[in-house]
Amino acid sequence: MTERGPRSAYTGARYTGAMPDGPADAAAERRERAAARWELTRGAVLVPAGLPLPIAGTDQFHEYHAHPEHRYLAGTALAGSVLTYDPGEGWTLFAPVPDAETRVWTGDGPPLAALARESGLERVSPASALGGWLERRRGEPLAVIGNDDIAQRAAEYGVGSWRALEPVVDAEAGARLSAVVAELRRAKDARELALMREAAAATHRGHLAGLRKARAGMSERALQVEIEVEFFRAGAERTAYGTIVGGGPNAATLHFSPTARAFAEGELILVDAGAEVGGYASDVTRTYPVGARFAGLQRDLYALVLAVQERAIAGARPGVEYKDLHLAASLDVARGLADLGLLRGSPQALVERDAQALFFPHGLGHMLGLATHDAGGCLAGREPDDRPGLRYLRADLPLQAGYVVTIEPGVYFIRALLEDPALRERHREAVDWTRVDALLDFGGIRIEDDVLVTADGPRSLSAATPKSLEAIEELRREALEA
Numbered sequence: 503m504t505e506r507g508p509r510s511a512y513t514g515a516r517y518t519g520a521m522p523d524g525p526a527d528a529a530a531e532r533r534e535r536a537a538a539r540w541e542l543t544r545g546a547v548l549v550p551a552g553l554p555l556p557i558a559g560t561d562q563f564h565e566y567h568a569h570p571e572h573r574y575l576a577g578t579a580l581a582g583s584v585l586t587y588d589p590g591e592g593w594t595l596f597a598p599v600p601d602a603e604t605r606v607w608t609g610d611g612p613p614l615a616a617l618a619r620e621s622g623l624e625r626v627s628p629a630s631a632l633g634g635w636l637e638r639r640r641g642e643p644l645a646v647i648g649n650d651d652i653a654q655r656a657a658e659y660g661v662g663s664w665r666a667l668e669p670v671v672d673a674e675a676g677a678r679l680s681a682v683v684a685e686l687r688r689a690k691d692a693r694e695l696a697l698m699r700e701a702a703a704a705t706h707r708g709h710l711a712g713l714r715k716a717r718a719g720m721s722e723r724a725l726q727v728e729i730e731v732e733f734f735r736a737g738a739e740r741t742a743y744g745t746i747v748g749g750g751p752n753a754a755t756l757h758f759s760p761t762a763r764a765f766a767e768g769e770l771i772l773v774d775a776g777a778e779v780g781g782y783a784s785d786v787t788r789t790y791p792v793g794a795r796f797a798g799l800q801r802d803l804y805a806l807v808l809a810v811q812e813r814a815i816a817g818a819r820p821g822v823e824y825k826d827l828h829l830a831a832s833l834d835v836a837r838g839l840a841d842l843g844l845l846r847g848s849p850q851a852l853v854e855r856d857a858q859a860l861f862f863p864h865g866l867g868h869m870l871g872l873a874t875h876d877a878g879g880c881l882a883g884r885e886p887d888d889r890p891g892l893r894y895l896r897a898d899l900p901l902q903a904g905y906v907v908t909i910e911p912g913v914y915f916i917r918a919l920l921e922d923p924a925l926r927e928r929h930r931e932a933v934d935w936t937r938v939d940a941l942l943d944f945g946g947i948r949i950e951d952d953v954l955v956t957a958d959g960p961r962s963l964s965a966a967t968p969k970s971l972e973a974i975e976e977l978r979r980e981a982l983e984a
């Protein structure tokens with residue numbers, strides 16, 4: 503690889519390709535709604551997009567993802583940009599203009615006029631003007647939402663020294679404004695849903711390739727490549743998150759990064775992978791056998807997880823508390839595991855003690871949109887619950903029409919939990935430990951779809967991707983006979 507000379511101030515400010523975020527009036531309308539809800543009479547707001555993170559030992563950067571608050575409000579996703587708001591002046595986008603050296607290495611970047619068209623903003627200025635803009639507001643309260651890396655990397659944003667500006671950062675105001683933007687981001691409009699459907703379609707192509715190509719002897723890494731290549735062929739700009747592929751025992755690690763380990767006959771493969779289109783994520787999980795059929799307990803547990811998931815999807819309606827869906831799914835998991843003899847006791851008593859969380863230790867899912875874990879969190883006035891069965895629930899709010907949530911229950915045999923002496927003691931009576939100890943290499947099963955909440959009932963954006971036992975077995979049989 504060629505080596506680059508000294509870095510300019512804009513080293514990190516790369517053009518990330520065409521930004522299909524238009525039409526500009528959608529972004530303008532979002533800004534108008536945000537400003538109306540913020541009700542600011544003084545001070546200023548900064549919404550930095552974020553800067554790419556350099557990869558040590560190269561002149562390149564990790565894959566860049568604009569902060570979703572910036573992308574939502576600016577309608578563009580250019581690294582190193584900062585959207586600003588001043589209640590007297592309105593909105594301005596400060597965008598990096600690469601110097602000659604940066605243009606040699608990373609390209610020209612979009613002209614400011616193109617950014618003005620894409621964002622619908624009248625004021626688009628070079629990033630070098632941001633320092634002066636801030637200087638003129640010295641002493642005024644400043645709310646920073648979006649990526650807060652500007653405080654540490656001000657020079658790369660073209661601001662010079664952050665400290666020299668003596669900014670009066672109002673963290674409380676930042677949290678309030680950010681919460682307003684999160685609320686606005688939750689219900690998706692028709693344009694956003696169109697992008698999410700495109701992302702789901704690309705994801706479908708990738709998962710189908712995985713279902714068809716997986717073989718004993720193939721590595722997790724090789725399957726990841728087969729899946730991702732289809733995402734990109736179908737128009738994805740990137741993966742929405744690091745693709746998770748776990749074979750056999752590796753499927754018990756919730757966010758397992760694919761390795762060179764080869765799949766073996768008799769194992770299950772868990773693939774959690776999603777394409778991203780126009781900044782919008784898809785997030786789908788399928789679990790399937792290395793061979794043509796689910797065998798023995800694999801079959802029972804797969805049927806259990808699928809039934810839990812389908813019931814939760816059916817319940818995803820406006821007004822329903824997402825936490826209640828999660829608790830109902832927890833109860834269903836407890837009942838199913840008790841029916842299979844792995845847990846002992848009534849489902850209610852098991853959930854009260856969080857015994858099901860030994861096998862289902864994560865939340866039912868999360869909001870989905872411009873981020874994989876989109877604008878979720880707790881509704882104002884609610885506190886996160888640290889109970890084992892609830893601590894990873896990423897949204898505690900009532901569902902509304904237009905929300906897109908993932909529904910992704912799972913059952914796993916995770917050594918870090920099942921070999922923990924304190925947990926074994928706490929759940930001594932509730933678990934058939936002899937059977938569970940024999941299953942420590944089983945891995946896990948997760949089934950995940952992206953569900954749009956509507957007044958007419960739930961709509962799965964990922965319904966095309968097979969998940970019934972019969973459909974998966976038929977696909978696997980055909981694939982292995984081909």
Ligand code: GLY
Pocket residue numbers: 743774775785786874
């Ligand atoms: N599917 C990856 C995640 O939800 O974190």
